[in-house]
Amino acid sequence: MSRVKLTFASILAFTVALPTLVTANADDLSEQVRNLLSAFHETYAIPGATVSYALPDGSVGDAAVGLADAEAGIAATPNTRMLAASVGKTIVGALVLALESDGVLSRSDLVADYLGGEDWFDALPNASTVTVGHLLTHSAGLPDHVHLEGVAQRMLDAGANGVFEPEDAITFILGRDPLFEAGRGWSYTDTGHLLLGLVIEAASEADFFDLVSARFLVPIGLDATTSSVTPALADLAVGYTIEDNVFGLPIRTNDEGGALLWNPAIEWTGGGFISTSHDLSYWGDALFTGEAINTPHLERLLDAVPVHPDAPDILYGSGVAIYANTPLGPVYGHGGWVPGYVTSLRHCADHGITIAFQINTDAGIVDDSTDLVPALEAALADLLIRAVTQE
Template identity: 25%
Template sequence: MRAQTWQRIRSPRRQQGGRRRAVPAAAAMAVGVLAMSALAPPASASAAARPNTARPDTVQQGLDALVRTDRLPAALASVRGPDGRTRIYTAGVGDLATGAKVPVDGQVRIGSNTKTFTAVVVLQLVGEGKVSLDAPVDTYLPGLVRGDGIDGRHITVRQLLQQTSGLPNYSTYLGDDVRYFDPRDLLDLALQHKADFAPGEKWAYSNTNYLLAGLIVQKITGRPLAEEMDRRIIKPIGLRHTYFPAPGDATIREAHPKGYYRDSAGAPLLDVTETDPSWGWAAGQLVSTDSDLNRFFTALLHGDLLPEAQLTQMRTTVATEYPFGDGARYGLGIVSKPLSCGGVYWGHGGSFPGYETRGGATDRGRAANVAVTMQLDDEATRKHVDAVVDTALCR
């Protein structure tokens, strides 16, 4: 990784999980002069089977609107049918500085979709009899979780995975440093703050829950979380473009669109593609593609990753609040969302500086994922992205 000077932009805001924003100063200088007009390039589509030009493709139209109307630099989508055939879409520009095209099915930082991977590993350990969902956290991490109104003897593994523990969200309190964070550093930061509520009292999104889930995986297996994800999920189901970045790795390995950040409405866009993602860890560090995410959620619902008993537990949900939208319900690291055509789909979604991902799969074998190259603050734009997912799954 080349040496870079970093600067913070504003204070952390409470996004999906309170994700922080930081940008490299060099990138800010290089990209900050880009005009707003650069955000409305001709949209393009790439497809395994190209859309029938005699009939407008509603998914492509949705991506085009995200670029032209919502002013996003780029949008990518992958739609998988029940027969396994996949159609790939792109719109916008992959690099505003050079005008390069959006890479077909390019890699992006998938943020909190990582939580579903972490939950799967924990539930596999449950199926192996090594972890109990209703055991206290102290059973596996004795004495580690203590604070003001916080006691690991009274918080269960299930409450971690379902976001009902009341633990404060560490990422809300991250400071100005953009650097490598050890998971224990992040936990120490969270435990400096008072519990949000008593365990099991209600639901609230906190990255600290998945930080602890990841630490439990490492304690039980004796191996790094990244290795467990790789051998238990990524390799078995053939996710060839998904990986957990190594410590200090700020790059994205394969072809990818650049990720951008806007400080305020109408402000120039800043390139934030390269950043140390370690602060996300078990809650948000993975890199993947739309198609790999479709493969993952399809395999999960099909029972390829979990025994039936653990998959049933995973899909047992409670009502959610922001940021998942109307009708969403949270299971154990997975979210169900209603479809306009009836039924629900299962996924998670993720938000990370420079990127936003939305999507999931249905029980009937259809899957869709959409990625855009900005972390979204605007609720209207977030709903527009969700609408593209709904369109793809209801076709």
């Protein structure tokens, strides 16, 4: 159910009222970020939100406003965790590049080399021509099971009733016509990322989440980031959605004890993680400054394809959206959405600033009725860049 919002270029559309005095003093800057977040909290009537930012000097700042559980009156804090949704694709992409550095697999490998023996594989669109790189960049020509009619509800029901297997989702696209020849277009597909997870496990002969933990979470110190493979997740904020949503969920998507009313295991390598904004900003900084992998990876990470012929400056690399020409210079990152939660991760390359935020509602986002996400992205970037520039 994750999806990417390729909207950072819309920063041009926003004029944000910010204080005249912007300072890089750590305490003052943290207060200004919190004040900005509070203004968005009030204007957009969101339950709660957290923000974290990593600056070029290595410092990380955090802010939180509102409620992690509106009914219980529990405040959101920087330690509040939420589902990261498709931002997890940045981790999947990085893992593929790390395995490529180790010679375990290559982006040019045919997916058939790893999954061709599965009895369902030949019914996969473009089965004989799709490569690992095509899956990474959403250029495989595969439909997205999430957006097929009735599938989202069926997936939620299946996940709630038992253990989810990625093949349960892949089945929905078998026998369908490809959207285009592999490598000849772009179309976002969570199904492709589930296939990528199967490739990773087949090539490495190891569990995907074990690999991520050993490669990234433990060495980088992302202590609040874990797999989201069960409805009961510690320190999870309650997620709120809209009435009459397509998933048939109540507005409060968690039970009284805080457990989700659906099983996030259905995301697997399409998302797959619960995290904090603090961990995500730290992760983004490590990934986009070249520290996450002990071999050169930025060039491969940013080896990208255009998402639309009329938008040559918006591209997609190895699990990362790329905005090549914004008023702030190149911006890298990913957005994420699942019922009740929205996440954003952005790195302003020319300024060395990484920004992450999480919101525990998808109201206004799932129905595209507000500009909350791009407006907050733009306002935070403007504030932080002005502060760093004054140093």
